[in-house]
Every structure is written in C-alpha cells, then in structure tokens.
Amino acid sequence: MSRRSDLALVVAVALLAGILIEILPHTSDFARVALGIPLVLLLPGYALSSAIFSPSELRMSEHLALSIALSVTVTILSALLMNAAHIGLQARPWAAILTLLTIAAALAAARRGHLRELRVGRPRLRSSEVAALAVSVLLLTGAAAFGLTPLAAPRGTQGQTALWIVPAPHRSETVCVGVISDQLHTSDYTLALSVRGRALARFGAIRLAPGASWERAIRVGPGRPPVTGVLATTARPRASVATVSLSDWSIPTASC
Amino acid sequence: MIDTLPAVAWARSRLGVRLSTPWLVLCASAGVAVASLAEGLSRSGRPGATPLFWGATILILVPATLRMAQTRVRHGERAATLVLVGLALYAIKVLRDPFSFTFADEFPHFHNLQAILSSGRLFGSNSILPITPRYPGVESVAAAVARLAGTSPFVSGLITIAAARMMLMLALYLFYARVSGSPRAAGLGVLVYTATPTFLLWSAQFSYESLALPLATVGVFALVRWQSAPDGAARARWMAVLVLVVVGVVPTHHITAYALLAFLAGTCLLHLLMRQRPGAPLAIAAVTAALAIGWLALAASGTIAYLRPVVNTALAKVLATINGQASTRVLFANQGGAEQTPTAERLIAVAGILVLVAGVAAGIWAVRRQRRASPVLVLLMLASAAYVLTLPLRFVPAAWETASRAGEFLFVGVGLVVALGIVEYILRPGRLPRLRPALAAAAVMFVFASGVIAGWPASLRLAQPLRVRAGGHTLQPPGYVAAAWSGATLGPAQRVAAEDSDARLFLDIGHQTAFSGVFPDVDAVLSDRPPLKAWQRTLLRRNKITLVETDRRKVSTDVIGGYFFDVGSPALSSAAAAAKFDLPGASRIYDSGNIVIYWVRGLW
Numbered sequence: 001m002s003r004r005s006d007l008a009l010v011v012a013v014a015l016l017a018g019i020l021i022e023i024l025p026h027t028s029d030f031a032r033v034a035l036g037i038p039l040v041l042l043l044p045g046y047a048l049s050s051a052i053f054s055p056s057e058l059r060m061s062e063h064l065a066l067s068i069a070l071s072v073t074v075t076i077l078s079a080l081l082m083n084a085a086h087i088g089l090q091a092r093p094w095a096a097i098l099t100l101l102t103i104a105a106a107l108a109a110a111r112r113g114h115l116r117e118l119r120v121g122r123p124r125l126r127s128s129e130v131a132a133l134a135v136s137v138l139l140l141t142g143a144a145a146f147g148l149t150p151l152a153a154p155r156g157t158q159g160q161t162a163l164w165i166v167p168a169p170h171r172s173e174t175v176c177v178g179v180i181s182d183q184l185h186t187s188d189y190t191l192a193l194s195v196r197g198r199a200l201a202r203f204g205a206i207r208l209a210p211g212a213s214w215e216r217a218i219r220v221g222p223g224r225p226p227v228t229g230v231l232a233t234t235a236r237p238r239a240s241v242a243t244v245s246l247s248d249w250s251i252p253t254a255s256c
Numbered sequence: 257m258i259d260t261l262p263a264v265a266w267a268r269s270r271l272g273v274r275l276s277t278p279w280l281v282l283c284a285s286a287g288v289a290v291a292s293l294a295e296g297l298s299r300s301g302r303p304g305a306t307p308l309f310w311g312a313t314i315l316i317l318v319p320a321t322l323r324m325a326q327t328r329v330r331h332g333e334r335a336a337t338l339v340l341v342g343l344a345l346y347a348i349k350v351l352r353d354p355f356s357f358t359f360a361d362e363f364p365h366f367h368n369l370q371a372i373l374s375s376g377r378l379f380g381s382n383s384i385l386p387i388t389p390r391y392p393g394v395e396s397v398a399a400a401v402a403r404l405a406g407t408s409p410f411v412s413g414l415i416t417i418a419a420a421r422m423m424l425m426l427a428l429y430l431f432y433a434r435v436s437g438s439p440r441a442a443g444l445g446v447l448v449y450t451a452t453p454t455f456l457l458w459s460a461q462f463s464y465e466s467l468a469l470p471l472a473t474v475g476v477f478a479l480v481r482w483q484s485a486p487d488g489a490a491r492a493r494w495m496a497v498l499v500l501v502v503v504g505v506v507p508t509h510h511i512t513a514y515a516l517l518a519f520l521a522g523t524c525l526l527h528l529l530m531r532q533r534p535g536a537p538l539a540i541a542a543v544t545a546a547l548a549i550g551w552l553a554l555a556a557s558g559t560i561a562y563l564r565p566v567v568n569t570a571l572a573k574v575l576a577t578i579n580g581q582a583s584t585r586v587l588f589a590n591q592g593g594a595e596q597t598p599t600a601e602r603l604i605a606v607a608g609i610l611v612l613v614a615g616v617a618a619g620i621w622a623v624r625r626q627r628r629a630s631p632v633l634v635l636l637m638l639a640s641a642a643y644v645l646t647l648p649l650r651f652v653p654a655a656w657e658t659a660s661r662a663g664e665f666l667f668v669g670v671g672l673v674v675a676l677g678i679v680e681y682i683l684r685p686g687r688l689p690r691l692r693p694a695l696a697a698a699a700v701m702f703v704f705a706s707g708v709i710a711g712w713p714a715s716l717r718l719a720q721p722l723r724v725r726a727g728g729h730t731l732q733p734p735g736y737v738a739a740a741w742s743g744a745t746l747g748p749a750q751r752v753a754a755e756d757s758d759a760r761l762f763l764d765i766g767h768q769t770a771f772s773g774v775f776p777d778v779d780a781v782l783s784d785r786p787p788l789k790a791w792q793r794t795l796l797r798r799n800k801i802t803l804v805e806t807d808r809r810k811v812s813t814d815v816i817g818g819y820f821f822d823v824g825s826p827a828l829s830s831a832a833a834a835a836k837f838d839l840p841g842a843s844r845i846y847d848s849g850n851i852v853i854y855w856v857r858g859l860w
Contacts, residue, residue: 021404029406036405040397041419048500052493061335062477065426066497068419069474072397072467073504079378079396080507088376089396091403098404129278136278136285143285143292147351153724153731154301158822160734162848166745176745182737182848184726211729231847242847248858251843254747 005115007050007106014043014106018099025091039098045070047105055116074101159183159210163191163231163242166253167224168217175227175246176256178215181208188234189241193218195225205234215256224249275323280337284344287315291348298718301823305718309348310705316344317447317704321697324443325683334443335429342425345450346418349460352719356410359461360815363760364388366462369395369409370764373402379555383751383769384760390556393508394467413462421460424470431477432672434484435633440683441675444696448678449671451612451703453711454664468509469664472516475501476668479523480632483535498540506547510559513548515665519635520544526631535631570658597714608706609647611699616640616670618677625680639669660711674703713816720820733821735812738805738851739766746803753778753796754805757818758851762805771799782806783829786836788859797860804842806834808850826850 017035024032045067049058058066078097079089087093109115125133160182168174179189190204200221206214220227226247230240294308320341323329353359357366364385371380371389378392394416402412428449432442452459459466475498482494506513520541527536552559597605620637623629629637643666649659682696708717724731732740735758742750743766751769752762759772771778776799781792796804809826812818834852838844841858 017404027406032404032406036407037401037415039404040400041415049497052496057490057493059331061332061426062430064335065423065430065474065477068423069427069471069501069504070497072393072419072423072471073500075400076393076396076504076507079392079400083378089372089378089399089403090376094400095404098400125278129276132278132282136281139282139285139289143289143347143351146296147292147354149296150355150723150725150730151296151300153721153726153821154299154823156301156824157721157724158824158826159726159731160737160848160850162734162737162741162846162851164741164745164846164853165843166845180737180741180848182731182734184724184731186727209729210726211731242849243844244847245844247840248843248855250857251845251855252747252749253745256745 004118005110006118007047007110007115009118010043010047010050011103011106014039014047014099014102017043018095021091021095025095039095039102040075041071042067043071043102044074044098044105045072047102047109048074050109050114051105051112054112054114074098153184157184159185161187161189161208161231161241163229163244165227165229165244165246166251166256167246167249168256169253171217173222173224174217174219176215176217176253177229177244178213178256179206179208179231180213181210183208184210186210190232190234190237192230192232193220194228194230195220197228200227217256275319275326277333277336280319280323280340283319284316284340287312288344288347288351290315292351295348295351295354295719299721301721309718312348313345313704313708314701316341317450317701318697321444321447321700322693324440324447325693325696327440329439329443331433331439334439335426338425338429338443338446339422341447341450342421343418345456346421346460349457350414352457353722355723357413357462357764358720358722358819359458359463360756360760361385361463362413362461363764365395365464366409366413367763368392369398369402369413369462370767372396372399373409381769382763383771384763387510387556387558387562388464390558391464391507391509393504394462394464397467398462417460417462417466420467420470424473427470427473427477428668428671431473431480432675434477434480435630435636436672436676438676438679441672441679443675444678444700445672445675447700448615448674448703449667451608451700451707452664452667452670453707454660455711456708457712457717459664464509465512465664468505468512471501471505471508472512472519473668475505475516476519476632479520479537479540482537482540483632495540499543502540502544502547506544506551507555510552510556510563511661512665513544513551517541517544517548522635522638523631526634530631530634532631566658597709601709601714604702605706605709608703609710612670612674612703612706613644613647615674615677615699615703616644618681619673619675620677622676622680623673633672636669636672639666640673641669642666643670716817720817721823722820724821731821733819734848734851735761735807735819736765738846738848738853739764739768741846742766742768742803742853750803751799751801752803752805753781753799753801755782755807755812755818756815757812758805758807760815761819768803771801783833784836785830786832788836788839793859796856802855802857804837804854804856806837806852806854808834 013035017039020032020035048070049063049066082089082093162180165175165177168176181187186209188205188207191206192202193200201218208214229244231242232240290308291312294305294312298305320337323337364382365388367382368389372378372395380389382389398412398416401407401415402409425446428446429442432445433439436442478494478498478501482491482498485491485494505516520537524536524538524541527533623633623637643663646659646662678696678699683692739761742762748767753771754762756772759770762768762770773779776795781795808828810829811826837854843855844852845855846853
C-alpha cells in the first residue's frame, strides 16, 4: 500500500483510534473525539466501499455518502452480533471490531489496486474568501457559545418550591424531610411537622437561594406513626405552599 | 445569469464577492448565528425572535438556491453546498434545544440509549414506546459514538443525527441527479425537499426514522446506480451495497423499511407495466421483503400490534369525517386545538401549498412534454401526486399525523418533480433573465416557510425556557426537578403513572418505568373525578404502579410543549381530580404546588 494513499491514511487513523481506546477506554479528550467519531461514522464504510468499487467508479460525493451509510450499517450489525454473542457493548471490543474490519477492508481494497493518491493541494482562495471563512468560524463559535449559555428567565416565569418526605433508610422511626427551591428569588420558609395531628417540630426561617435545597432526618417516635408536613413562606405563614404526608412506611428510600 | 442580479452584481463589483463556496459558508454561518440569537431571545422571553428566525432561514437557503440555479457549477460544489445547507438547518434544531432532548419521541429513544450504555445490551424495555427497543439502529450508532469517542449520550445522539443529515442531503442529490440527468434540477430538488413540513424540526430529532430515512435514500441511490450499471460485475457491486443498506434500515425503523420495500415493489411494477423488465429490481425487493419479515418475526413481533391501532383509527376517522360523523381538525393549532398561528403565517402556509401544488403540476407536465420518464421518475411523479392527495387528510384529527408521516416519504417525489418544474418553467432562457433565479429562490423559500409553519405549532417553533439563570444558579422546570428527585431519593425501580410529558421526564431523568396515555389507561385514572374507582385500583395493582404523579397544569398533557417553565399562570385542570389520591393508604410524599407525587402501593 502506498504510503501516500487514502487507504494508508484510513488504516493509520483506525489503528490510532483502536490503540487509544484500548489504552484509555474511559477518557474523554479531543484526540478521543477526533479519532473515535470517524472510526464509527466514516472509516469502516470508506474502506468497505473502496474494497467494493474502484476509484474511477465513484465520485468523491458518492464515496462519502456510501462511507457514512456503510459505516452506520456496519456499526448496527456489529452491535447486533456483539449482543447475540453476549459480548457487552463496551468500548474495547467495539473498537477492536471496527478497527479490524476497517483494516481488513482497506487491505482488500489495496490488493485490488483501489487506491487514491493523497494530494494536498493548496486551495486557490482569494484573500476576501479567506476572510469570509475566518468570519464564518467566528460566527459559528459565537453562535455555539451564546446558544449554550443559560439566560435569565422570561418575565412572569413561574418558580416552584417542593416539599418532600420519605422514611429514612436504615433508620427506624425516622423520616427524611426536605425542601427544594426552584424559585427565581431567594425566599424564606417555615416548615411544621406533626405526628397524628400533634405538633412535632417547627423549622424556620429556612432561607433558600434559587436552586438551593434543605434537608433533615427527624426522629418521629415509636410505631411508625403518620407524619404530616406543611411548608409556608415567612411572609404568609398561614397559607401553605406545599403539604406532604407519610403513612406507608414501606417506601424503599434509596438515599436521603 | 445569477451574476446579473443587482445585489449579486453590486457585491461582486464592490466587495469582490462571488457566489463561491466560502461566501456560501459565510451566509450559512451568519444564518446559524442569527438563529442562535433568535433562540436566545425566545427562551429569555424577549421580542423580535420570530423575524430573526425567518431571517436566519433566508440567509441559509436563498444564497444556496441562487447557486443551485446556476448552470456551470461543479458536481462536488453542488454536493458540498447541499451538505452545508443540511447542517446549517440542523443547527437551528440543535440551538432550539441545546441542553437536552425535548421532543416527544426523543425521550424514549434517549432512554434506550442510556439503557444500552448502562447494561451493554440491546433490546431492553421501554414503557412509553415499547416497540422502540426492538429497532435499536439509531441507539446502536449513538452508543458506539459515546463508547468510542467518549462523548456524552446527548452529544452522541446529536452527532449521529448530524451524520444522518449529511447522508440524506448527499444521497438525495445523487439520487435526483441520476434520475433526472440534471445536476441543476437535483440541487434545487434537495432544497425543495427541505420544505417537507417535518424536515426542520421533527425529522431532525433523535429518533429511529431520522437515521433510517437517510439510509433508505442511499438505498434508492444505489438502486438507480444498479439499474444503470454498465456490466454484470458493476451490477453485483451495487446490489451488494443496496443489500447492505437494507440490512441497516430493517433493524432501525419499521415504517422506513416498509416504505423502501414499497418503493422497490413499485419500481418493479412500473418496469413490468412499461415493458422494461431488465431494470426491475425483483431480487432486491425479494431480499428486502425477506429481511423485513424476518426481523418482524424474530425480533419485533409487536410491530403490527403497535401500528394497527394507528392505521385503523386513522382510516375510521377519515371515513367518519367524510360521512360528516366527526368534526374536522382545526388547522394551525396546537395539540389541544387552542393555540392559533398568526394570520400572516397562515396565509403564507396556504399560499405555499398552492405554489407547491402548482410546482408538482408543472413538473409532471414538464416530464410528460419531454417524454423522458423512466419507471423511477414515474414513481416519483406518482409519489408527488399522492402527497397532494394526502393534504386534505390534515383536516382529520386522527389522520393528520399519519398523513404528515407519509408526507416525509412522498416528499422525496415532490422535491424532484417541483425542481423539474422550476427548471423548465422558471429558469429556462427567456425574457427577464435577471428575475428568473430570484423567482426560483423566492419559490423555494416560500414553500420552505409554508412547510415550517405547517409542521410545528408557532408558539413552540423557537426555544422555550428550559434552563434559566437565577441568583447565580441554573434552574430546571418543576417537572425535571420532580423526576430527578424520584430517581435520586427512591432509586430507579419505581413504576410511575403520570401525564404524557411528565412520564417522559420520569423515564429519562428519573430512570423510572413510566406509564402515560391509554395503554394502560393512565389518562382516565389521572383525570377522572373522585372517588378513585375499583377498576382504577385494579389498574394500579396489575401494572404494579408504586407512584402516581398528578400535575394540574394542562400543558403537562402536551408532549410537545409540556417540558418547560410556565411563563405566566398556567391553565389548570380540576383540583378534585388531582386530590382524589389523598386517601388513607396513599402517602403524599412530594408536593411542589401543581405537581404532587403519591406513593400508592397501599391502594392496590
């Protein structure tokens, strides 16, 4: 295989990707992204279509369309086969399959003489066209940065505050009770807990910033009694914001 | 011809600007930047977003259409321009939802992807769309991207659909160019195809059809290459590609596989009717049928049970509407039939449909006049005529979705046929040469706008508040908070009955088994007046439902718009229906005002 052919490049990138994933299967960095995406979406199909067709049979656009389509098909088939063979769909076996298939197809293509010479031609662009492309990069970067920035809520957006109660895990006769503020402003709350209608505890003022939460584990006494919680704001203590009640202590709390 | 347009001539003489690829890239990038601004204005509740949105689409589409209308453009440049347009339009969808998937079908598919990544196995379960794990194509590809590139599941899904978009634009262009013999008509045809009402948003979602349709398009391109192959060896090579593509389509999406099979069968039939038997893809159609039936029998036997009610209901409602026994659907309204599209947009939508119908007629007339129709071109003409015939179905409440979904496939015919009409009647040499390309661009933009308006509720076309900044923190809507709380506090083993949009959040965010809708009839359980009836307790017991979430916001039943912060006081449903679970035996364990979660194990 010529060192400066398309297939040599395909084999090199596939090998690099395969080796990187074999050595560092759980990392996430630029090299992994730059090599991993082509290994799934481009290289197997490119090598396969090169093995099937001679370069003169396909235009570059046709080769690209087939490369993506066949890569997708190969990836789907490899997933089905790995699943049928009870091989977990993990990074290492998947990378090995796609790398080996890509190299095998590239070698088959090379043996049939289906190589394209890599020519790194200098694009003939005017200075204004280079400037247009540079501005494009800036525009796209700005669009992505702005698009990914959470902005202030529209005027009139409704915030909520949640009150919750569950049995404490691994601790009998104890409940976990919590407040989650999904309000747009800092607010003060009071929380009243009662057992069988009798006041048990009162908390407040609980000051919560937007997105903040508050949580306590509270012993409620023997016999797993029914517990009720009422949340109100300090500004309007008689108007409840939320009410919770716990009567079934079989709730399987995972954590609190 | 384009260079004589006043604006283009001015830009060329004063700025040295030609309609070359770098300038098209700049226009498309500017379109994406303007779209980002529009989405930002929309999700922060500021005015001016809608005009910017339309400005963005004009920046992306109009320069590309002007370039496609030119005659002396290299094949590769046309293909590159179309890929550019496809990705720029996809960027609009991504910028609408840059933080997470929010389309109704994206939630179940994202759940499948997360399940594959956590278990390493295919064919898991999905309580919202049980059929989707049986067609794991798109999730397999996204899982491979996540595993091998180390990207998050969300980003992996976006990358997968971006690749599908590239494939669609390229394959459609190559297919059209082969069928029509005109790269110019092919390029314009692909741009007309972007006017499919579902193209901009619905078909760009992370869903099985978004990958299967582009794959199938590569298949039909391979078919026409197979038909025109010079010798037996070349035919065998293209047949191998076609079979490989079918192998990819069949485990990815049921309807697309059947549509591809219908296309192949239709091509065979037309070849026989037109006495061109050598080009009939009989063997390929047989292989496709065998693979589709085999998958149906071995891996996805629930497909018929899934599709049958949809088709049966649609047919029954069509007949009832024709007989005057059912009311017609309100056009340009949201899921509840309430929200109205602005009058100007409705006028554009209707006028755009008229332009499209005229384009279909002109295209069919042009092909007939030239007497050059191949069986595949005849099939595309029939598809375009069928699309026009499905338009009245949009008045039928239960059939509009079926018509809309069929439209995606039928529009493959519309794209080329309308483009042939444009080339024949608008771009042909004649009087007013300066105006002709501008007229073609205006026609494409007009039908595109019409498709966008018809395809999605106006109030939800642009980004909604999903993540907002307040006090130095990022907040998520109450539905997300409730679902996340359930997963973190109760673990992922709960079975939840909830309204349609909330159930999707419990599935993806809370990692619970969530039920909504009518199978089982969670809708009735949630919306019925008190008291809780015996059959409803039985339903909870039979489905082992441990949590019931009541959400009084009416928007929570809307699978398109139910995921976002409420701006202004939301319309509320009956308090009594929501409070009927305040019973001995049930624990009210979470309350955020409109959203309440009950532990209902004690009600079984």
